[in-house]
Amino acid sequence: MPSEIQAHKDAYDLVLDAIDKGEYRPGDRLVEAELAERFGVSRTPIREAFQRLETQGILARDGRSLIVASLNHDQIGELYVLRAELEALAARLAAQHATPEEVRVLFSMIDEDRALMDQPERMSRANKRFHRQLHLASHNRYLVQQLEAVHRSMALMSVTTFQAEGRTGVALDQHRAIVDAIAARDGAAADAAIREHISSAYETRLRQGAGRL
Structure with missing residues (x-):
C-alpha cells in the first residue's frame, strides 16, 4: 500500500x-x-x-x-515572453554544461520525432519531452523548476500549434539549430535559435486564435 x-x-x-x-x-x-x-x-x-x-x-x-482554467490573449502573450527568456537561459547554460551524452540524446530525439510529422498530439508530447531534456542539460535545478511551472501553464492552451500545417517540420528544423549550437558550445547562437523557435510558436498560436474568431 x-x-x-x-x-x-x-x-x-x-x-x-x-x-x-x-x-x-x-x-x-x-x-x-x-x-x-x-x-x-x-x-x-x-x-x-x-x-x-x-x-x-x-x-x-x-x-x-x-x-x-483558460488563458486570455494577454495571458498567452505574457507566458510566451517569460518562456522565451527562461528557455534562452536554459539553452545558454546547456551550451556550457551539457554532457556529450546529453547532446547525443537531444539529436536522437529530433531524428525520432521526424516519424510524427502527421501526428500533432503525439508530436506535442514529444516536443515537451525534448524541451524537458534541454532544460535538464542546463544543469540548473532552480531554472528547471521555473520552466516546469511555465510548461504547466502551457497545458491550459487547448489547441497544440502542431495542428497548423507545416509547423512540425519547421519546429524540428529549429530544434536541430538549437542543438547544433549547444553541441558547438555557442551560447549566443543557442540563445538566438531558441528565441526564434519560441517566437515562431507564438506567431502560430496567434494565427490559430485569429482563425477561430
Whole structure:
C-alpha cells in the first residue's frame, strides 16, 4: 500500500498529467469523487491536489465548481515572453554544461520525432519531452523548476500549434539549430535559435486564435 504522503503526491501528479495530456480541457469541470474513483485514491488527496492546482492557477472557480482554467490573449502573450527568456537561459547554460551524452540524446530525439510529422498530439508530447531534456542539460535545478511551472501553464492552451500545417517540420528544423549550437558550445547562437523557435510558436498560436474568431 502506498503511504499517505505518496498518495497525495500521486494524486497531484495524476490530475496534472491528465490536464497536460488534454484529457481535461480548459473549461472542463473536475469532480472530486469521479477523479478519486478513476485514480483509485481517497477523496482527501484529490481535494488537496485541487487546492494546490487552484493556487497555481491551473484550476479556477466557476460558482461552486472547479474547472480547468483558460488563458486570455494577454495571458498567452505574457507566458510566451517569460518562456522565451527562461528557455534562452536554459539553452545558454546547456551550451556550457551539457554532457556529450546529453547532446547525443537531444539529436536522437529530433531524428525520432521526424516519424510524427502527421501526428500533432503525439508530436506535442514529444516536443515537451525534448524541451524537458534541454532544460535538464542546463544543469540548473532552480531554472528547471521555473520552466516546469511555465510548461504547466502551457497545458491550459487547448489547441497544440502542431495542428497548423507545416509547423512540425519547421519546429524540428529549429530544434536541430538549437542543438547544433549547444553541441558547438555557442551560447549566443543557442540563445538566438531558441528565441526564434519560441517566437515562431507564438506567431502560430496567434494565427490559430485569429482563425477561430
